[in-house]
Amino acid sequence: MSPMRYRTAFRLARSRNRLPFPFRSRPHSSESRIQCRPEPRSSFGIAFDIDGVILGGRAPIGGSPRALRKLYGASGTLKVPFLFLTNGGGIPESRRAAELSEVLGVNILPSQVVQGHTPFRNLLRRYENELIVAVGKGEPALVMSEYGFKKVLSLDEYASYFKDIDPVAQYKMWRTKQALDCSSHLKELVPRYDVYSDRVSAAFVVSDPVDWGRDIQVLCDILRSGGIPGWENGNQPPLYFAADDLEYQAAFPSQRLGMGAFRIALESIFNRIHRSTLEYVSFGKPNPFVFKNTEALLAELQPSQFDDHISESGCSQSHDFKTLYMIGDNPLVDVKGAQQAGHPWFSILTRTGVFKGKDNHKEFPADMVVDTVEEAVDFILKREGTS
């Protein structure tokens, strides 16, 4: 294909596949090479959960590196479109892709990583130039900045501008060196924005909060004052959560409290101290639109999408997958989400994370239960006749 034809086809294909609301990945120059190779299109795709399926903490589990390698052809090209669909996050998708590539030994593209906060980029038009705060572990403000938000502060930084907002801060001996350095220079801190008169337009819980007590306090301050801590009551600014998992499986043997648990704590307290109940929006699995959008993202990973499927009108042919597999460890999140999304989703439950039952889950039974992700991939390839 000539460079000229490629550019035209690429543009047409992207505009045809545009969806009204769901978030979309952005094209990456390094990905176009893979997308344009004349590989046969796949009638199926796979979405992998990460925690409890691919990784246990930071280490691969369930034969995940071997399982993923089976999805590439001999020349290293992507044979089966797949992506990671996780409620986790806290770092930009590009960095998460690089980390996964290193740990798993395959080349993961940023567009193959859908994190809980990825849908936040769809709110850019509304808040692009508004002051917003980003909450959670990792680098929540960087995540939002990379989506294009221009006036974003982490809750850590925002709170540091309000003297005595956390009355027990001095007792937090566990604080990291970085945080201590920051507070020791508090007098020299000059806010990047006028946080004392500029209202916070929205709060985004990007990843699991670290200091629940401080974060609940400051979020309550922001939300009940109408956007400026210390002010009288005002209308609650919008509040967004990247996910609503009550618990998740990390490296510790039993489950850990997730963002949904934080939401319950914040909501319970806010509703006791404020005249109106807390309003919020949660993204992430099992939200059905996340699965709908994943279907569109997987279609974009199809190998020959831009080559030989251009109709006479110049538009690419739409591609419907016969089956999309969701491989997860959490029945209430992964299986429930796939079930609610309906056709063409097929749920596979592994026993390496939240679910450890002998048989199927009672409330949200998966279409298939296996021990590990490698077993799941072997099952899929055999079922699809590509093993």
Ligand SMILES: [Mg+2]
């Ligand atoms: Mg999981």
